[in-house]
Amino acid sequence: MTTRLFSVSVFPLQQAVASAAPNTLQVAAEVSTVVIAVISVMLLVVILLFFVQLRKLLRSLQQHVQPVTDRARVAAENVEYITALVRQDVQKVRASVSGLSDRLGEASQRMEERVEEFNALMDVVQDEAESVLLDTAAIVRGVRAGAKTIGGSTAEAAPGEDPHEPAPLERGDNSEAEEEVGDTAGEAMAEEAPERG
Secondary structure (H helix, E strand, O other), X not given: OHHHHHHHHHHHHHHHHHHHHHHHHHHHHHHHHHHHHHHHHXXXXXXXXXXXXXXXXXXXXXXXXXXXXXXXHHHHHHHHHHHHHHHHHHXXXXXXXXXXXXXXXXXXXXXXXXXXXHHHHHHHHHHHHHHHHHHHHHHHHHHHHHHHHHHHHHHXXXXXXXXXXXXXXXXXHHHHHHHHHHHHHHHHHHHHHHHHO
C-alpha cells in the first residue's frame, strides 16, 4: 500500500514535471522578456534622467555664462568706442602736426627771404657809407691840401710876385695828399671787411 501510495503520489509529480517542463521554458522566456522589458524601461528612464540633468546643467551654465558674455560684449563695445576716439584724436594730432609743419616751413622760407633782403640792404648801405666816407676823406684831404697850399703861398710870396696868384703845386705835396686819401680808404675798407664776413 505504501508502494501504491508512493506510486500514486509520484505519478502526479511525474505528470506535473512532464507538464511543467514545457511551462518552465515558457515561463523562463516570459520572465526573461519581462526582465528585458524592465531593464529597457529602467535604461530608458536613466537616459531620460541623464538628458534632463544635462539640460538643467546647460541651462544653469547658460545662466552663469550669460552675464559673462554680456559683460564681454559691453567690454568689446567700450574697447571699440575707445579705439574710435583714439583714432580720431590721432588723426587730429596728425593734422595739427602737418599743419604746424607747413606753417613752420612757410615761416622759415619767409625768414630766409627777409634775411636775404636785409643782407642786400646792408650791402647797399655799406657801399653807400664807404662811398660817402671815401668822398668825405677825399674832400677833407683836398681842403687840407688847398689850405696848406694857399696858406704857404701867401706867407712865402716873393716881393716881385702877385700875392693873389696861386703858387703851383709841387709834386711832393700832391703825392702825399693822394697817399693819405689812399690810406684812409684802405683803412675804411679793412674795417668793413670783417663786418661783412
